[in-house]
Amino acid sequence: MDNQFTNAERAEVLTAALPYIKKYNGKTVVIKYGGNAMINEQLKQQVMEDIVLLWLIGVKVVLVHGGGPEISETMKKLGKQAVFLDGLRVTDKETVDIVQMVLAGKINKTLVNLIQMKGGHAVGISGIDGGIIEAKMKNEALGYVGEITKVRTQPITDLLEKNYIPVVSTVASDRQGNTYNINGDTAAAFLAGALGAERLIMMTDIAGILMDKDDPSTLIGNITVSEARKLYENNVISGGMIPKVDCCIEALEHGVNNVVIMDGRIPHSILMELLTDEGAGTMVMKG
Amino acid sequence: MDNQFTNAERAEVLTAALPYIKKYNGKTVVIKYGGNAMINEQLKQQVMEDIVLLWLIGVKVVLVHGGGPEISETMKKLGKQAVFLDGLRVTDKETVDIVQMVLAGKINKTLVNLIQMKGGHAVGISGIDGGIIEAKMKNEALGYVGEITKVRTQPITDLLEKNYIPVVSTVASDRQGNTYNINGDTAAAFLAGALGAERLIMMTDIAGILMDKDDPSTLIGNITVSEARKLYENNVISGGMIPKVDCCIEALEHGVNNVVIMDGRIPHSILMELLTDEGAGTMVMKG
Amino acid sequence: MDNQFTNAERAEVLTAALPYIKKYNGKTVVIKYGGNAMINEQLKQQVMEDIVLLWLIGVKVVLVHGGGPEISETMKKLGKQAVFLDGLRVTDKETVDIVQMVLAGKINKTLVNLIQMKGGHAVGISGIDGGIIEAKMKNEALGYVGEITKVRTQPITDLLEKNYIPVVSTVASDRQGNTYNINGDTAAAFLAGALGAERLIMMTDIAGILMDKDDPSTLIGNITVSEARKLYENNVISGGMIPKVDCCIEALEHGVNNVVIMDGRIPHSILMELLTDEGAGTMVMKG
């Protein structure tokens, strides 16, 4: 399919990307990677290509990943029964061990491996390494679900300085050494804030914020925090969208310049967002 | 028990360690950690304390760990049948995935967490991160059991330079992105060699090389490579000891100054080896 | 015309450039800029865009420029009669002053200005600055036409290290302070060699080396030095092409990895050459 472009057309497209490359050169961009873009093998390959491209043109990319359905799958294989409390999964010691194993052992290293294959240099770490994320128990009944109490970005900036792409699993520990499962979106928002990132990109399985959630043509391109808050009130932002938008607002308050909720199902959506004039999904801005 | 010493006695012991501290200050020491020292919780705590102490007094410690019985245990839980070929475990794709998960996800992060709790700064990585270990298939019938083809120490020295203790899981990948299980002793020997380490410490469940394997009083304190080779011939070194001594010789040939096979079952054996005048286990030297 | 591409197409093109970006990242590329690409205003804008793009994606670009017809034009305006000897222009003191003024004052600063406008950081220098090029008189009858005797790349690498694009006018001086006009192709070849450049790009007004100089379809894509030498013998390479190919060979002998004779009349030919799989013009390689 690539052959449909002439060299002249290619050169033209590259040149058109010039102002965007200039804009992000040397800046930190945190990408929260999850959902379908993580399950579909072809999309996964493309996301990794996009990340290596950004890295090569001088963007400091930090990849924060969740676990997707692999955690549930492994739990099932291990005969571990899922228990829910008010709709939330109860995470006992055994469960958090499985989460750690799948996130930091399986998914993390698979992503690092893919980035290396595409020519990037990646080092996979977790919130435990170098004490990046400190957490505490949120709710005793839910067990080892962590609430972030402190973020130390030094190990991440050390890796960026040595020109690696840090790939971060969202498990953390408390001062006693207990480990916790941390919500990926929240972790990405905290890290982006603490890093003073230029942009946080949240990859999801939806097009962005829709005025009518059943009509993709009602996509909101840009929205300020105060506008978003109004949409909470009249239920335009509802259900699973609420914690996602909450994270966006939190990241903005912690110092990120802007946040984008992006449809990870579209091929190369990261590049489209960062290096073209149209962008993708909904951008949430201060104000 | 600590209270049995007076302050004066403590000061005396610390002072006696002076020449050893001087000797290892700024030097790289690779520790292959495995066996009982990894299973017994108290021993594990002590090993981590020793490592943090070495790190604080200026030794560049690299911790390479194996998987011990946790891999087998997790495989069993996952209902994965172990298949053997000529006594060697057949490692299919599913098995290597479990190995990766247990090593890089469970054990690696648990060790990192312990070091952080003891006050050290650790970052856990694997042979996949930053392309540290490249491997290829050893034997098609055995599956994803890797033979090391290339070692890139840059990511490890980058972490040492930033004053972290690198904790390394011995999984690797080939140029096509396939992942392999790597023998821990071999990986430690290769890394120590490539790093030009001052010393490689192999923690085992035996006292060292014994002239009579049933009599601990026949422990050989020092041995040269050529002497060791003679002990192969007259079967003093035999069975599981052979690959271990092979690794020692390999490390020496790759540039490590000396290698110690050490009894990990003795509390604080690392400190005893490095910071006292008696040492522990058998030291294998060039010559 | 840019709007003819969808965002998805753009992303696809950018991704296709990934391996080329990887290849030139951190490498030095010397571009000899001259001919029509320097006269046609639109082409000039595009060349500068290409250079800024390369600079942003981490290529260390050194731009060496000639004077084109502006020298003759200014001489004519100044009422300076051109004198020729065996077809070569006699360069008296007054003429070399005009050359210096036009090259280092007019063209150099115009190029620097354009690069700055496109968002790059450029510093314009000449062979005189920091003693970059030392020369001597080639032939007394021809006057101040210089033959290069020494190249000092330090000022160029100092500027590259500070992340500027050095734009170099090809005037030089001898140890007595006399200034000389230096052939642009030769200067570019010497500088590329001394810098150990990954690639030297010679922009010309021809398609490259043609087997039949009247038939563009006979373009030779790749050629080794020894093959080129054969083409001298049977007059395929002849006339004005001879000194150009001589320069290519000289650059290769001085350590440049490969040299491309490229058609500067094609828009964005530099990007096409460096960032797509087809390339442009004729590549001359060692061997």
Added chain:
Amino acid sequence: MDNQFTNAERAEVLTAALPYIKKYNGKTVVIKYGGNAMINEQLKQQVMEDIVLLWLIGVKVVLVHGGGPEISETMKKLGKQAVFLDGLRVTDKETVDIVQMVLAGKINKTLVNLIQMKGGHAVGISGIDGGIIEAKMKNEALGYVGEITKVRTQPITDLLEKNYIPVVSTVASDRQGNTYNINGDTAAAFLAGALGAERLIMMTDIAGILMDKDDPSTLIGNITVSEARKLYENNVISGGMIPKVDCCIEALEHGVNNVVIMDGRIPHSILMELLTDEGAGTMVMKG
């Protein structure tokens, strides 16, 4: 003439310079070079010697030069008619191109060449390079006569850090890429201020500020800004002296420690000013 001194006398003179060398060691001194010191060949040689000496003893010298009569001369040769409006030269596009050519091409490189011949390391740049000076049109009727809107000293400090003497031509550009002729004294004052220079030296063809402009014995050695302002009122400072003193005041207000208006017609006046106890010309100080 040099032989008139004994070695003992030489040593004595060198020692007497000690406190002055100490004072300027590591400090930035901006020299505005123009007038007769630029036309007389012997004076020019001496100024360059002085600059190289200062550079060798650790002064960070920045040389800002004007164009002197060479611009007019070249314009005349090019048959370009000078047009005046209220006594000021109208600078059309063609004129500013000639200015750029003469300043950045002829004079700049000639000075760089001389410094190199004397053993210094110089790099010649202009206000266009690296965007050092941004300007806008002052008065539409006068054409491309620039008013400084922004100064970026980074390229100058980058060159100083790499131990070069920056030689600066006072042409500049606006954001649209138009180029402007900038008054040399004003440019020197702005650059000295932005660099936080220890001293700005303005070389002129007069002895300094005279109480009676026809009597050199009435030279004012030191004057504060407020005293100078009084001399404006009673016409002691008048005519061409006004813009010069204005520049001095502006430089002081921008952070320069002190400014000297110096007679460039006296051999080695720079050394006399900086390295002896008498000084030369009139020093304008804050207050």
Added chain:
Amino acid sequence: MDNQFTNAERAEVLTAALPYIKKYNGKTVVIKYGGNAMINEQLKQQVMEDIVLLWLIGVKVVLVHGGGPEISETMKKLGKQAVFLDGLRVTDKETVDIVQMVLAGKINKTLVNLIQMKGGHAVGISGIDGGIIEAKMKNEALGYVGEITKVRTQPITDLLEKNYIPVVSTVASDRQGNTYNINGDTAAAFLAGALGAERLIMMTDIAGILMDKDDPSTLIGNITVSEARKLYENNVISGGMIPKVDCCIEALEHGVNNVVIMDGRIPHSILMELLTDEGAGTMVMKG
């Protein structure tokens, strides 16, 4: 005596020191060395061992020494009569020369030599070197007894940065080049304050501050500045203890974190203070 400990005991003691090593790693500790610890040869050896140990485990040690009885002894040998005024020694020019000679020549180099023998890297300097301490005459009748007017820590931090143990003699000079004898405790307090030291240790010949100066069992372990001031009033702190405690308070006011008055007669008291949980002597703290 060393052989009384088993290796296991040694390892245990080393491990117990872990939290203290962690605490002082990278911190600056100023040790004022004097009294019996300086006269008794065995104690001297032990103090130097302690210092080298601290240096090896990453403490930035600055050793400030007084002259003890060696000054008086040398004066006596030189037939120099001691003259006293209100109980204070009159220091004429000849006397201050002897002080300088003994402190900076004899004692300083002897200490440096001992540290080098123990494996440390030391450079011995005085308050004169690099202008570290500027002083003035305190009281004309007393002669060259100096009062500190300025402290320049740059030479000390330069040596620390190059990983040397600076050993400092407390002689100083004024701007006219006169030299002065400086009280060692005062100099140590000033230097510790200017260096922002983590701790100042004052080695003395007493156990610390005693509630009853004749009963060692009444040793005060910790005391705040305000508590100390009360003890002045009711004469618990009296006699020679007053200037010592004054120095402690001065150091705390200049930014030192805490100060310890320590019994230098106890072997390895420095290690006991810094690396065990009991400490030694009296710690004076802010508040």
Added chain:
Amino acid sequence: MDNQFTNAERAEVLTAALPYIKKYNGKTVVIKYGGNAMINEQLKQQVMEDIVLLWLIGVKVVLVHGGGPEISETMKKLGKQAVFLDGLRVTDKETVDIVQMVLAGKINKTLVNLIQMKGGHAVGISGIDGGIIEAKMKNEALGYVGEITKVRTQPITDLLEKNYIPVVSTVASDRQGNTYNINGDTAAAFLAGALGAERLIMMTDIAGILMDKDDPSTLIGNITVSEARKLYENNVISGGMIPKVDCCIEALEHGVNNVVIMDGRIPHSILMELLTDEGAGTMVMKG
């Protein structure tokens, strides 16, 4: 006397020094300071001025000093009887202590103080500090007269890097901690050689090498090592001159570029030698 020169003359002299300043800029020059230049107060002031001047113009000066008559004087005052063996002074433990005290305590700090007063930055050290000079006993009967066995220049280059003038006393120690008196000329030669100095200057109380030692007009300006060796044979070089010339040859063999035996009795002889075209004394060169 200084006022006899006009400013113009001063400037002329400074300019004439230009090529010499250029030559020594950034180079290491070791000056062995002793003899009359050390006793006469005015000469001493001038030598220090010269050294500060050299330091300011970028020469890396290392000052090595002997003890002159102050050692004998102090010994006499201390009632210490000088004992000679075959004309050489017997140096017992007490004597070497006095030597150390006078050299490292008295003379060293006095010189450092003078340099600081003249505006230089100096740090005074000895061969003991940082283990710069290791020595052994030369001859048991002579006692603590040291023969150099090892030179470690690191502490000196560390001080030069931090821009201090190292002032070095020639006492040293062996591995057992015994201290030795080292011949100043020999120490200077060893240090200059190990530092790869551009020049070693030996200040003496003679004019240089004379063909007829009673006729100053027979001064040899330049001499090669082989020529010097011939002068040994025919007794032109004899007596106290022999060890001095031996040192020169030794320094040349250790890598110093050239060595000058210079008359320290002439004011500012160092400046005359380094910064004028005549030089002073006899230069010994390789060959």
